[in-house]
Amino acid sequence: MSSAFLRHCAVVAVLALAPLAPCFATDPLGTAGPIRSAGGDSCNGDFEAAARGTCDPPPVVSTLSPERRSQARVERARQLVSLLRMEQAVLELDAAVTEDTANGAARLLRGRLNIPAKVDEAKRDIDATLRADPGNADALATRAFILMGWDDQGGLQDATQARVLDPGNADARWIRSLLLMRMGRLEEAEVDLNFAAAIEPGNPRTLMSRAEIRMLMGKAAEARDDATAVLAIRPDLGALQLRAVVQAQSGDYAAALDDLNVILGPPGGRPGSGPPGRDFVDLYVQRALALTRVGRPADARHDLETIVTFGGARALLQLQVYLRGHGFPDVALDGKRSDQLDDALQACFINDACGRGVTFRRG
Numbered sequence: 001m002s003s004a005f006l007r008h009c010a011v012v013a014v015l016a017l018a019p020l021a022p023c024f025a026t027d028p029l030g031t032a033g034p035i036r037s038a039g040g041d042s043c044n045g046d047f048e049a050a051a052r053g054t055c056d057p058p059p060v061v062s063t064l065s066p067e068r069r070s071q072a073r074v075e076r077a078r079q080l081v082s083l084l085r086m087e088q089a090v091l092e093l094d095a096a097v098t099e100d101t102a103n104g105a106a107r108l109l110r111g112r113l114n115i116p117a118k119v120d121e122a123k124r125d126i127d128a129t130l131r132a133d134p135g136n137a138d139a140l141a142t143r144a145f146i147l148m149g150w151d152d153q154g155g156l157q158d159a160t161q162a163r164v165l166d167p168g169n170a171d172a173r174w175i176r177s178l179l180l181m182r183m184g185r186l187e188e189a190e191v192d193l194n195f196a197a198a199i200e201p202g203n204p205r206t207l208m209s210r211a212e213i214r215m216l217m218g219k220a221a222e223a224r225d226d227a228t229a230v231l232a233i234r235p236d237l238g239a240l241q242l243r244a245v246v247q248a249q250s251g252d253y254a255a256a257l258d259d260l261n262v263i264l265g266p267p268g269g270r271p272g273s274g275p276p277g278r279d280f281v282d283l284y285v286q287r288a289l290a291l292t293r294v295g296r297p298a299d300a301r302h303d304l305e306t307i308v309t310f311g312g313a314r315a316l317l318q319l320q321v322y323l324r325g326h327g328f329p330d331v332a333l334d335g336k337r338s339d340q341l342d343d344a345l346q347a348c349f350i351n352d353a354c355g356r357g358v359t360f361r362r363g
Contacts, residue, residue, distance in 0.1 A: 028040055028082070029078060029081060029109075029112075030170075030205075031138045031141075031169065031170075032112070032137070032138040032141035032142045032162070032169065032171035032172055032175065033112065033115070033141060033142050033144075033145040033171050033175050034112060034115040034145065035081065035112055036203075036205055038081050038082070038084055038086065039082065039083070039084045040082045041079075041082040043055035043083060047084075050083045050084065050085070051084070051085075053085065053088070055083055056079075056080065056083065056085065056088070057079040059076075060073050060076055066099045066100050067100050067103075069099055069100075070097075070099040070100035070103045070106060071100075071103065071106075073092045073093065073095055073096035073099070073106065074092075074103070074105050074106050076092050077089040077090075077093050077096070077106075077109060080092060081113070086113065089113060090110060090113055090114070093106050093107075093109055093113070094110070097110065102132065104129045104132055104133050104136060104139070107125040107126075108125070108126065108129050108136070108138060108142065110122075110125050111123070111124075111125030111126045111129070111139075112142060115142075115145070115146065119146060122142075123143070126139050126142050126143045126146065127143070130143065135165055137161075137162040137163075137165040137169050137172055138162070138166075138169070138171070138172070140158045140159070140161050140162040140165070140172070141159055141162040141169065141171055141172035141175050141176075143155070144156070144157075144158035144162065144175050144176070145175045145178075148175075148178060148179060148182065149182075152179055152182055152183060155175075155179050156176065156180070159172055159175050159179055160176060162175075162176075163176060163192075167195075168199055169199075170195075170196040170199040170203060170206065171196075173192040173193065173195050173196040173199075174192070174193065174196050174206055177189040177192040177196070177209060177210075177213070178209065181209075181212075181213055181216075186213055186216055186217050187217075189213050190210065190213050190214065190217070193206055193209055193210040194210070197210065204230045204234060204236065207226045207227075207229050207230045207233075208226070208227070208236070208238060208242075210223075210226050211223045211224075211226035211227045211230070211239070211242055211246075212242065215242060215245065215246050215249075220246040220247075220250045221246075221250065223243075223246045224243055224246045224250070227239040227240075227242045227243035227246070228243060231243070237263065240259050240262055240263055241263065241283065243259050244256045244257075244259035244260045244263070244283075244286060247259065248286060248289065248290055249356065253289075253290040253293040254290075254294055256286070256290045257287065257290040257291065257294060260286060260287040260290060261287075263283060264283060264284065264287060267287065267291060267296065267299035267302065267303065268298075268299050268302050280310060281307055281311035281315045284303045284304075284306050284310070285303075285307060285319070285358060287300075287303050288300040288301075288303040288304055288307070288345070288349065289349040289355050291303065292346055292349040292350065293349065293355075297346060300349070301342060304337065304342060304345065305337075307319075312335075313335030313336070314335065316335045316336065316337060316341070317333065317334075317335040319345065319358065320333050320334070320335070320341065321333065322357065322358050323341075323344050323345070323348060323354075323358075326348065326353075326354045326357060326358075327348070327351070327354060328344045328347070328348065345358075
C-alpha cells in the first residue's frame, strides 16, 4: 500500500469526517512529534533476549548504494524501536544520516526519538530537515511540538501550516490541539481532535487528549466515553483517573469508586507506593469524597489517614485553606489532622459545590 494512497484515504476521510479503518492501519510510531509508542515485538516473549539483541533485525547489506543503504537503516531503526532498542535505533539513524545527508526521513525520525530527553539535538535535526524541505508537514508539526511551552504562538503557526499542507495528518492536528489548549482555545482544540479521530479512529493518544479537553469544557459524558474507548484499546492509568473524575463530576460516585479502587486497591487496605505522578494524593481525596457519598464514612476516614501519610502537612494545609474559603472559616491552618478537619471535610464532601471543588482542585 503506497504512502500516496494512504494520504489520499486520509484526506477524503477528513473532508467527510468519516471513519478511516478500511484505508488506514495505525502507525505505532506516528509521523510527527514524539513517537506514539515503542515496543510491540516481544522476541517470542523473552524480553531479556530482546534487550540483549537476540531478535535484532539483520544488519543492512553493505553493497547497497549509499542512498538505498541509508533508507534501509531507517527501516531497521523502526524495527529496533519495536523491540525497545532505542539507543541502537538512534545509532542506526546516525549511520543513515552519515551515509546520505539528504535523507530527511532519517533526520526526522532521529529528532523524534530524541524528544524529550535531548530536545536541543531534536530541534537541530528538525531544523535541518526543514531547510532542505520547507514544506515537510511532519517536520513542521514536530517543530511545533518542540516549541510548545516557550514559543506557543510560533508552534501554532508551524502546526497550522502543517495542517494546511497535509489535512490528513493526524499527528499535526493532535499537536495543534495541544497548543490551542494551552491558549485556552478549547473549542478549536476539540475540532482538531475530532478530525484526528476521524482520520485514525483507534488512536488512543487522540482519544485521551480529547477526553482531557472535554473534561475542561464540562462535557463529562463525552469525556467519559473517550476515556472508556482508550481503556477498551489498552490499560491506561491516566484514562482510569480521568474517567473516575468525570464520573464523580456527573454524580455517579459508585462508578467513580470502581475506577479509583482499580488504581488504589480496595478501601481500607494498606496503600502501596501509589501510581506515579503528582496527583496521587488527590486520588485519595477523590475517593474519600466518593466513599462519603456512597455512605462509607469509615473507609473515607481511612483514606484521610493515607493522605496524611503521603501528602504530609502540605497536603493537609492545602485542604484547610480550601475549606476556609468554602464555608468553614473556623478550620485551623496548621497542616495537622484533627477531628475538626475530618468533620469539615465530610461536610464539604456532602455539599455538591464544596465537594466538587476540593475533588477537582489542581496545583
